[in-house]
Amino acid sequence: MPKLDFDVITLGHGSGGVLTNKLLDSGVFDLLGNDILDERHDGAFLELHGKTAFSTDSFLVSPIFFPGGNIGELAVNGTVNDLAMCGAMPRYLSLSFIIEEGLPVKEFWEILVAIKFACERAGVQVVTGDTKVVEKGKGDKLFINTSGVGPIHPKATIGAKNIQMGDRIIISGNIAAHGMAIMSVREGLEFDSEIRSDTTNLNHSVIGLIEKFGPDIHLLTDPTRGGVATVLKEIARSTGVGMDIFQKDLPIDDQVANACELLGLDPLYVANEGLFIAFVSEARADAVLAELRKDENGRNAQIIGSVVKEHPKQVILESAIGGKRVVNMLPGEQLPRIC
Amino acid sequence: MPKLDFDVITLGHGSGGVLTNKLLDSGVFDLLGNDILDERHDGAFLELHGKTAFSTDSFLVSPIFFPGGNIGELAVNGTVNDLAMCGAMPRYLSLSFIIEEGLPVKEFWEILVAIKFACERAGVQVVTGDTKVVEKGKGDKLFINTSGVGPIHPKATIGAKNIQMGDRIIISGNIAAHGMAIMSVREGLEFDSEIRSDTTNLNHSVIGLIEKFGPDIHLLTDPTRGGVATVLKEIARSTGVGMDIFQKDLPIDDQVANACELLGLDPLYVANEGLFIAFVSEARADAVLAELRKDENGRNAQIIGSVVKEHPKQVILESAIGGKRVVNMLPGEQLPRIC
Numbered sequence: 001m002p003k004l005d006f007d008v009i010t011l012g013h014g015s016g017g018v019l020t021n022k023l024l025d026s027g028v029f030d031l032l033g034n035d036i037l038d039e040r041h042d043g044a045f046l047e048l049h050g051k052t053a054f055s056t057d058s059f060l061v062s063p064i065f066f067p068g069g070n071i072g073e074l075a076v077n078g079t080v081n082d083l084a085m086c087g088a089m090p091r092y093l094s095l096s097f098i099i100e101e102g103l104p105v106k107e108f109w110e111i112l113v114a115i116k117f118a119c120e121r122a123g124v125q126v127v128t129g130d131t132k133v134v135e136k137g138k139g140d141k142l143f144i145n146t147s148g149v150g151p152i153h154p155k156a157t158i159g160a161k162n163i164q165m166g167d168r169i170i171i172s173g174n175i176a177a178h179g180m181a182i183m184s185v186r187e188g189l190e191f192d193s194e195i196r197s198d199t200t201n202l203n204h205s206v207i208g209l210i211e212k213f214g215p216d217i218h219l220l221t222d223p224t225r226g227g228v229a230t231v232l233k234e235i236a237r238s239t240g241v242g243m244d245i246f247q248k249d250l251p252i253d254d255q256v257a258n259a260c261e262l263l264g265l266d267p268l269y270v271a272n273e274g275l276f277i278a279f280v281s282e283a284r285a286d287a288v289l290a291e292l293r294k295d296e297n298g299r300n301a302q303i304i305g306s307v308v309k310e311h312p313k314q315v316i317l318e319s320a321i322g323g324k325r326v327v328n329m330l331p332g333e334q335l336p337r338i339c
Numbered sequence: 340m341p342k343l344d345f346d347v348i349t350l351g352h353g354s355g356g357v358l359t360n361k362l363l364d365s366g367v368f369d370l371l372g373n374d375i376l377d378e379r380h381d382g383a384f385l386e387l388h389g390k391t392a393f394s395t396d397s398f399l400v401s402p403i404f405f406p407g408g409n410i411g412e413l414a415v416n417g418t419v420n421d422l423a424m425c426g427a428m429p430r431y432l433s434l435s436f437i438i439e440e441g442l443p444v445k446e447f448w449e450i451l452v453a454i455k456f457a458c459e460r461a462g463v464q465v466v467t468g469d470t471k472v473v474e475k476g477k478g479d480k481l482f483i484n485t486s487g488v489g490p491i492h493p494k495a496t497i498g499a500k501n502i503q504m505g506d507r508i509i510i511s512g513n514i515a516a517h518g519m520a521i522m523s524v525r526e527g528l529e530f531d532s533e534i535r536s537d538t539t540n541l542n543h544s545v546i547g548l549i550e551k552f553g554p555d556i557h558l559l560t561d562p563t564r565g566g567v568a569t570v571l572k573e574i575a576r577s578t579g580v581g582m583d584i585f586q587k588d589l590p591i592d593d594q595v596a597n598a599c600e601l602l603g604l605d606p607l608y609v610a611n612e613g614l615f616i617a618f619v620s621e622a623r624a625d626a627v628l629a630e631l632r633k634d635e636n637g638r639n640a641q642i643i644g645s646v647v648k649e650h651p652k653q654v655i656l657e658s659a660i661g662g663k664r665v666v667n668m669l670p671g672e673q674l675p676r677i678c
Contacts, residue, residue, distance in 0.1 A: 016565035016569060060437060086381060092393060
């Protein structure tokens with residue numbers, strides 16, 4: 001961390017004047033710098049050719065530090081993953097801070113370092129940004145918006161309209177870890193071992209699959225807010241297809257499952273951050289699963305169900321003991337400020 | 340405004356579940372819809388070719404409604420103008436809301452309508468977005484982030500390194516209107532006629548100049564936070580050039596000038612939103628000025644000074660009575676939450 005003559009961030013650091021420059025010059029530009037960012041213009045100059053994905057997300061997770069990560073890497077991974085879900089190769093990020101007056105510089109710096117490493121892992125550059133400060137009590141420590149752009153992989157044909165009857169629904173790993181990590185901190189719960197957020201960048205894993213299986217990957221989506229249930233139901237509703245999924249095939253860590261039970265939460269609705277769902281052609285599903293399991297991010301991957309002709313627009317879950325229930329979207333709010 | 344069964348926005352509207360969909364389907368998608376947004380994927384699919392600008396800004400103006408506009412059009416115009424200052428033709432915006440629980444839906448809707456019209460005026464489309472809600476007391480009604488992309492105009496050669504000795508510094512209109520409009524509401528000041536924000540989209544005006552004068556436009560910048568003084572000093576500092584500017588040539592509305600005097604504010608440091616500064620070749624400066632004055636956004640345009648060899652890195656202001664003073668960046672914060 002650089003030596004600074006201030007310990008906390010004040011309103012002046014969002015003025016656009018001397019203090020803003022002091023804050024940015026104190027190490028932010030050194031840490032995140034690259035040829036494009038270093039131009040320091042009102043916007044970044046990029047070279048883009050052809051089909052490009054563009055995505056945005058604001059992050060307001062509370063607390064800003066949690067087991068397995070902090071809001072900084074969450075903000076990078078979140079937008080990187082949204083781009084990857086488009087079949088894009090994330091390249092450039094914007095980074096916009098809304099800081100509550102009084103945030104310790106030490107915490108801000110720790111988050112910046114996490115951003116830097118998350119960018120390196122994902123292979124993206126922060127090319128433009130913004131820093132604003134709100135008065136104490138008008139924000140909550142730190143909100144971060146990231147937007148991102150990146151070229152669509154030439155072999156990607158991702159889109160809800162590509163889903164076909166019989167498609168297999170593959171999930172890349174254990175569910176509910178991120179939500180339960182946040183919840184355990186908020187509720188002061190202690191377990192035998194810490195429940196850690198699964199936040200990570202999925203772009204290399206996803207692009208690997210697209211590279212190998214191209215048009216057999218029909219749709220990709222990451223079940224963040226609202227969890228697996230909400231995202232599947234939303235797809236069923238918007239495309240009109242039905243889905244059957246099987247509880248016995250849903251991968252979940254024992255401790256996370258216990259924590260959910262303890263708090264009366266259905267893990268199907270708990271947020272994930274380092275997880276994706278792929279709709280894959282029936283013919284290639286086993287091959288995709290085998291390939292995905294070779295990947296660190298996919299070692300617990302499972303086929304959890306399939307797209308069916310019966311019950312259009314409905315997602316039906318078959319429970320471990322054979323009962324069936326209709327899966328709906330999260331009706332209210334289970335865990336506010338999860339991402 | 341659509342008929343809804345809720346009057347205020349609650350945490351559930353940011354859940355990503357049923358209520359989020361209800362809010363978005365209540366008219367947001369109808370209002371802002373276009374072929375790209377309607378895909379409703381995790382990101383938008385764009386076609387981009389060649390040099391492209393990418394910019395981001397978060398808006399936290401308080402109050403969210405002010406004379407001459409609201410936070411919605413400010414958020415569209417702000418990013419549109421940042422792209423225009425790169426010599427780009429703004430095309431696509433992302434739109435991310437951070438809503439404080441309890442925001443009246445009526446106000447949210449009014450802001451959405453302002454966003455729609457601002458997009459139409461600027462010729463841009465909202466193609467991707469995000470909606471989050473924070474608990475009461477953890478935000479302040481509404482924060483908006485917009486990011487944008489657009490192709491660089493083929494005749495644009497904008498960049499601080501293009502500034503040349505003798506360049507004329509042109510300002511497109513009256514200074515300090517936005518800041519004083521916000522200030523007058525906050526302080527409950529009343530004037531003979533209302534001071535209104537100058538928020539507007541500058542892209543058509545700027546692209547018109549680039550189209551006509553191409554490489555004679557060396558640098559463009561919009562003096563928002565920190566005002567004209569801060570932005571000129573920042574350029575002087577980063578490029579190493581000196582500048583002389585003349586107070587008598589600085590266009591300002593009488594009432595705005597009086598309001599500044601009343602509050603002891605130097606208008607050179609007050610934020611502008613619908614204003615730009617162009618560094619233009621000496622040879623073509625008069626022609627650029629004449630062209631700009633034909634434009635609604637440029638009718639009060641003036642040449643306020645020039646780039647000089649003397650006093651590198653310094654901006655010197657000659658006052659109306661002939662005295663000289665060094666212009667520095669805004670040292671602290673004059674008006675927090677101005678944009």
